[in-house]
Amino acid sequence: MSSDTPDGRTVDESTDDPLIQTEIDAEPSPSRDAERTETIVRTKDLSVYYGDDRALDDVTFEIPENRVTAMIGPSGCGKSTFLRSINRMNDRIDAARVEGDLYFHGKNVYDDDVDPVALRRKIGQVFQAPNPFPKSIYDNVAYGLRVQGTDEDVDLDDAVERALRGAALWDEVSDQLDESGLDLSGGQQQRLCIARAIATDPEVILMDEPTSALDPVAASKIEDLIDELVDEYTVIIVTHNMQQAARISDKTAVFLTGGELVEFDDTATIFEDPTDPRVEDYITGKFG
Numbered sequence: 001m002s003s004d005t006p007d008g009r010t011v012d013e014s015t016d017d018p019l020i021q022t023e024i025d026a027e028p029s030p031s032r033d034a035e036r037t038e039t040i041v042r043t044k045d046l047s048v049y050y051g052d053d054r055a056l057d058d059v060t061f062e063i064p065e066n067r068v069t070a071m072i073g074p075s076g077c078g079k080s081t082f083l084r085s086i087n088r089m090n091d092r093i094d095a096a097r098v099e100g101d102l103y104f105h106g107k108n109v110y111d112d113d114v115d116p117v118a119l120r121r122k123i124g125q126v127f128q129a130p131n132p133f134p135k136s137i138y139d140n141v142a143y144g145l146r147v148q149g150t151d152e153d154v155d156l157d158d159a160v161e162r163a164l165r166g167a168a169l170w171d172e173v174s175d176q177l178d179e180s181g182l183d184l185s186g187g188q189q190q191r192l193c194i195a196r197a198i199a200t201d202p203e204v205i206l207m208d209e210p211t212s213a214l215d216p217v218a219a220s221k222i223e224d225l226i227d228e229l230v231d232e233y234t235v236i237i238v239t240h241n242m243q244q245a246a247r248i249s250d251k252t253a254v255f256l257t258g259g260e261l262v263e264f265d266d267t268a269t270i271f272e273d274p275t276d277p278r279v280e281d282y283i284t285g286k287f288g
């Protein structure tokens with residue numbers, strides 16, 4: 001079986017191989033590795049309903065691997081709903097119903113044979129308010145590895161250190177690993193949550209307004225960290241902060257009320273030369 005992408009190319013969906021990937025024609029951001037990128041998440045006519053109310057309306061687009069993709073748009077336009085649909089967190093909301101397709105590495109995550117728990121191991125997430133567990137810094141990071149059942153070959157101490165280094169937190173906490181994660185500052189707590197998310201070695205990290213509860217200095221550290229994370233991971237971030245989206249993302253998706261994906265393009269194009277006048281109006285603050 002094959003189907004057409006929005007830009008008219010045909011992709012093969014006939015395989016069950018989760019490693020099959022499709023190429024996109026994204027112009028790589030100059031700050032990133034200039035290699036062509038692969039699509040990691042692709043949606044086709046994705047709609048999400050809560051009861052009879054539609055929160056996402058026929059969304060079709062492709063998210064590139066090892067890039068930062070930002071989701072922007074006014075409150076209630078379906079950004080969090082979209083993020084939750086990627087790793088099937090909407091499954092946990094009784095009223096939520098998904099229609100259409102969402103592919104991760106070419107595999108439809110809504111197929112019957114997909115285990116949502118295994119999927120969430122590949123697609124981790126970080127929330128708006130830092131939410132460390134009431135446990136030690138060490139145990140926060142080790143949590144996912146322990147739940148997963150640690151491989152005998154994996155040294156837990158090493159894995160915790162690697163994740164804390166990856167989240168740019170190690171130097172600040174290496175001598176207090178036994179202290180509570182809740183005693184850290186807000187910005188440190190958010191980096192602890194990022195360490196917890198990357199400890200289990202996901203491919204994608206979903207971030208829903210990860211800096212909106214932080215002061216500007218702590219937020220800027222998270223932005224720097226995101227820029228480093230995309231060497232290894234794909235970051236999909238919801239933000240209300242236009243400057244942040246413009247600063248840190250390679251691609252930007254603009255959603256508007258009613259859950260419509262109005263425009264998706266290179267971030268520079270969205271902010272400097274959008275096609276849809278509603279995008280310009282939104283970005284310049286005329287509505288939303």
Ligand SMILES: Nc1ncnc2c1ncn2[C@@H]1O[C@H](COP(=O)(O)OP(=O)(O)OP(=O)(O)O)[C@@H](O)[C@H]1O
Pocket residue numbers: 050055073074075076077078079080081082093095
């Ligand atoms: N659990 C739920 N049950 C019912 N309706 C919901 C639920 N979650 C979201 N909605 C509705 O779906 C629509 C989209 O909500 P969503 O939270 O995805 O928007 P958002 O773009 O993330 O908004 P915000 O910027 O305020 O976070 C809204 O109309 C919202 O009221």
Ligand SMILES: [Mg+2]
Pocket residue numbers: 079080081208238
């Ligand atoms: Mg939201």
